[in-house]
Structure formats: structure tokens, C-alpha cells
Amino acid sequence: MKNYYFKENLFKITDHYPILDDDRREVYYVDQDFTFIGYDVKISDINGNEILKIEKEVFSLLQKFNVNFSDGKFMRVESKISFLVRRIGIDYNGESLRLEGQFPDLNFEIYKGDKVIGEIEKTFFALADTYRLTVYDEKYTEALLALTLCVNNIKDTASKRNSN
Numbered sequence: 001m002k003n004y005y006f007k008e009n010l011f012k013i014t015d016h017y018p019i020l021d022d023d024r025r026e027v028y029y030v031d032q033d034f035t036f037i038g039y040d041v042k043i044s045d046i047n048g049n050e051i052l053k054i055e056k057e058v059f060s061l062l063q064k065f066n067v068n069f070s071d072g073k074f075m076r077v078e079s080k081i082s083f084l085v086r087r088i089g090i091d092y093n094g095e096s097l098r099l100e101g102q103f104p105d106l107n108f109e110i111y112k113g114d115k116v117i118g119e120i121e122k123t124f125f126a127l128a129d130t131y132r133l134t135v136y137d138e139k140y141t142e143a144l145l146a147l148t149l150c151v152n153n154i155k156d157t158a159s160k161r162n163s164n
Contacts, residue, residue, distance in 0.1 A: 002141070004133040006030070006148060019043070019145065028145065039065070039153050043145055052146050056153065063154050067146045075143055077150040088151065092143045099151070106131070106155055110144060118144040120151060129156075 004027070005020040018026035026046060033040045039056035050070055057064040067075040078089040090097040097117070101108035106122035117137040123130040133148050135141050 002135050006131045008129045065150045
């Protein structure tokens, strides 16, 4: 089991911040480019090597993200509406993953079949979005890092729509 800690910058046009491990060492970096529409994010390792890129589909009724990994793998994350509940569809390189939890709180368990492979937990009393990702199955580490950012963007977009 490993924990990873994300803390977005409070004021940002572009975003660059580290992802920390349990020892508070920088292990990955998140870089978000400025876009008027869409969402374009990269995660790099400590040496600056890009490990994945997340792109949001612009012309879609519900939010959809495509994640391309440097090793050739692919993940699709789709926001879905089901009777008064938001659902997220996740296809990671042909494997179906499942999120369970409360969307307004951003606290989730991530499942592969019946096995919990990770958890996302949001820290509530923080000025900027701050999360802890717990990875139980390390072969899904990169996928869960990307999923955390996708779910946060879905939540942020919903919050902006509700405030307008």
C-alpha cells in the first residue's frame, strides 16, 4: 500500500505542483496547461519524463477524458448520469474499474471486480483542493493518479455550473 498526496495551487492560470509520497518526497509532477475550454494535464516522474497525458473531450454532453500512458496503455473516463446519482465509467486498457462513494464529498473506493485497488479522499479544511490517494494494487498506480485528476475536474466543473 502506498499513499500519494495532491495539493493544487490556490490561484492559477497554469498549474504545476508535486505529488508527494508518505515521506513527503516529491515523486511525480502535475502540469496543467492554460486552456479556455477543455482540460489538458500531464503527469511526469521525478526526472521530468512524461508518464501520462489527460485530455478532455470538448464537444460532449457529459464529461469524457482520454488518458494516454507513455507505455502505450489507454484509459477512458466518462461521467454518466443515473437516476439522481453521478456515476463514472472507467475503461483502463480493456479492464473495467468501478468507483463507489459519495460524489459531493470526493471520497471513493476504486474497485477492479470485487477487489478494492485504491481510495481517493479529499481533505475538507484546505484552501486549495487537497487529496490523498491510497493505492493497494501498485500495478494500477498510474491509472489511479490519472483517475484522481479526472474525478477532481468532473467535481470542479459541476461546482462551477451549480454556482452560475
